Amino acid sequence: MTKCPACLTAFPKGDWAALAQHLAERAQRSDAVHVRWLNQNISRKRIPLDDLESRIHQFFDLGARPLSAWIRSRFISKFYGEPPHPFPAALQHPSRATLLGYVFEHQHFLRQWVRSCAYIMARTDQAEVARYELDNLNTEFGGFGTPTPSHYELLLQMGESLGVSRAQILNTPPLASTAAAIQEWNRIATEEHWVEAVAGMHSLELIANRNLVDEGASISYFDPRILNGTEVNAPAKAFLREGYEADAGHSDEALALVDRFAVELDRVEEVQATFLRSADLFDDYLIARLERAAQFES
Amino acid sequence: MDGERLFFCCDICLREFRQLVARIKSETGWDRIDSVQVAGDRRGRTCLATRAGTRYECAFAFNAEGSLREYSSRGGSERPDP
Numbered sequence A: 001m002t003k004c005p006a007c008l009t010a011f012p013k014g015d016w017a018a019l020a021q022h023l024a025e026r027a028q029r030s031d032a033v034h035v036r037w038l039n040q041n042i043s044r045k046r047i048p049l050d051d052l053e054s055r056i057h058q059f060f061d062l063g064a065r066p067l068s069a070w071i072r073s074r075f076i077s078k079f080y081g082e083p084p085h086p087f088p089a090a091l092q093h094p095s096r097a098t099l100l101g102y103v104f105e106h107q108h109f110l111r112q113w114v115r116s117c118a119y120i121m122a123r124t125d126q127a128e129v130a131r132y133e134l135d136n137l138n139t140e141f142g143g144f145g146t147p148t149p150s151h152y153e154l155l156l157q158m159g160e161s162l163g164v165s166r167a168q169i170l171n172t173p174p175l176a177s178t179a180a181a182i183q184e185w186n187r188i189a190t191e192e193h194w195v196e197a198v199a200g201m202h203s204l205e206l207i208a209n210r211n212l213v214d215e216g217a218s219i220s221y222f223d224p225r226i227l228n229g230t231e232v233n234a235p236a237k238a239f240l241r242e243g244y245e246a247d248a249g250h251s252d253e254a255l256a257l258v259d260r261f262a263v264e265l266d267r268v269e270e271v272q273a274t275f276l277r278s279a280d281l282f283d284d285y286l287i288a289r290l291e292r293a294a295q296f297e298s
Numbered sequence B: 001m002d003g004e005r006l007f008f009c010c011d012i013c014l015r016e017f018r019q020l021v022a023r024i025k026s027e028t029g030w031d032r033i034d035s036v037q038v039a040g041d042r043r044g045r046t047c048l049a050t051r052a053g054t055r056y057e058c059a060f061a062f063n064a065e066g067s068l069r070e071y072s073s074r075g076g077s078e079r080p081d082p
Ligand SMILES: [Zn+2]
Pocket: A004, A005, A006, A007, A008, A009, A022, A023, A026, A034
């Protein structure tokens, strides 16, 4: 089936005309999510319906590429084009405020991460996928004891090192954009097919995938030189280094699973739409980190 | 501009525009604005506003809900008295 990248409503497979009509009709009614998708991906101006259909078809066309290559190039143009997304731009040489914005919003993201991965484990019939999620959960959330804590624990330690208590971090509710994104990610993990959830969640780990620079990204997630200098403190380096080292592997491995199972299960178009939806949510969520950071700017 | 009918693509755009106008008025002390020119994209925009031959420039960005999350005056010919 084809799915709407703004609301994940399903249409018959390859029925780009139906999708174009749906998008045009929602945009006509001024629905913000559909208008945004069309503005950012197809056209800022109203265009004739048959034009819209062919441009949407083109947008989703994989050509000779595997699905993962399409996902990577869409991700790069969304987050690492010219100019790049403002959060990685701020993270190149992060201020205390930027790192705290990261901490306060990301602890909520990671709690949802656990739920999403657990739903995938529960819903997949593929042992390989379950093992992948288990490994990911251990790195991100479980940890391996004091010498190698989880990414979640490293995040909290970074926050504490910047002068806020663990209790304050954990007791602060998420900003509206974070909460809305989390709610939708939870819905995707529980209601859409598990292979779509794998693509939707783990494609987001591309944000810290350092190989993207070789594939055309304008910048990396942060300037890797900050891991050596004295610009950020040791707990911040530990947190950033962990993502730097783990996320390339995490996203590459997940996308290899997506390539295989999306084709086997005949769900390529669904995966494309769910990935796009999740990337839009992630965009909003990264902005929420900056919005939180602004609260710590003196 | 005040009193003109404007077309907005969705309610978030409308909400954003209203906040921008309110903020410019409060920053400049103007009771009304003659024109606004907005440039840039969703990542960040700049605005040139005019009132009776006076210019005022600002930079701003919104969050996903359409709330103003960043705003800075870039000067222009007039600033309100402190
Ligand atoms: Zn839709």
